[in-house]
Amino acid sequence: AQTVTQSQPEMSVQEAETVTLSCTYDTSESDYYLFWYKQPPSRQMILVIRQEAYKQQNATENRFSVNFQKAAKSFSLKISDSQLGDAAMYFCAYSFLGGATNKLIFGTGTLLAVQP
Amino acid sequence: DSGVTQTPKHLITATGQRVTLRCSPRSGDLSVYWYQQSLDQGLQFLIQYYNGEERAKGNILERFSAQQFPDLHSELNLSSLELGDSALYFCASRPGGLGDNEQFFGPGTRLTVL
Numbered sequence: 157a158q159t160v161t162q163s164q165p166e167m168s169v170q171e172a173e174t175v176t177l178s179c180t181y182d183t184s185e186s187d188y189y190l191f192w193y194k195q196p197p198s199r200q201m202i203l204v205i206r207q208e209a210y211k212q213q214n215a216t217e218n219r220f221s222v223n224f225q226k227a228a229k230s231f232s233l234k235i236s237d238s239q240l241g242d243a244a245m246y247f248c249a250y251s252f253l254g255g256a257t258n259k260l261i262f263g264t265g266t267l268l269a270v271q272p
Numbered sequence: 273d274s275g276v277t278q279t280p281k282h283l284i285t286a287t288g289q290r291v292t293l294r295c296s297p298r299s300g301d302l303s304v305y306w307y308q309q310s311l312d313q314g315l316q317f318l319i320q321y322y323n324g325e326e327r328a329k330g331n332i333l334e335r336f337s338a339q340q341f342p343d344l345h346s347e348l349n350l351s352s353l354e355l356g357d358s359a360l361y362f363c364a365s366r367p368g369g370l371g372d373n374e375q376f377f378g379p380g381t382r383l384t385v386l
Binding site (some may be wrong): 261 | 328
């Protein structure tokens with residue numbers, strides 16, 4: 157069974173600094189997607205960034221980038237120039253590309269605090 | 273705004289009762305997913321429907337059931353409610369075709385069982 161592990165329950169970063177959130181996963185599949193979702197206090201789930209496993213190039217979305225290490229099954233999120241609005245719970249998620257369903261399997265989340 | 277709507281936003285009920293949560297997917301999306309977010313279980317997949325048919329089941333209790341109607345909206349029915357069913361229930365939708373795997377989440381329904 158696929159699993160997603162986030163080993164950092166809480167992280168803190170100073171405004172304008174850079175922070176990296178860790179995620180590891182376990183799967184025997186070769187084709188899959190990985191995602192980082194942000195959940196602010198409003199509880200809305202917001203997609204931050206996604207990575208297709210077959211792509212070697214790390215995904216980037218403005219201040220957000222990932223370090224995808226397929227062999228190590230590691231998928232970390234780097235937030236550059238942190239802003240107060242980045243404070244939220246961040247969830248790493250996995251989705252198998254093939255098969256009948258593309259359900260998301262989530263990690264337990266990392267609560268990010270941004271200090272002014 | 274993701275384009276996915278869920279009603280009601282909040283629901284407070286008593287143990288033993290039955291409730292129905294409603295989800296309207298984005299226009300044209302054929303797949304609907306239900307997820308439960310609770311303090312002890314985290315975010316977990318419950319069930320998926322695709323174009324009216326059940327596609328996959330996750331950790332969904334037998335007291336829970338769901339369906340997707342011809343207009344593609346979906347309902348999640350929770351019965352014989354227990355205190356532990358208190359959670360945030362999300363609906364998500366995606367087009368359903370191969371390729372793009374992004375799911376779009378609704379704002380959730382907060383269920384409180386007293």
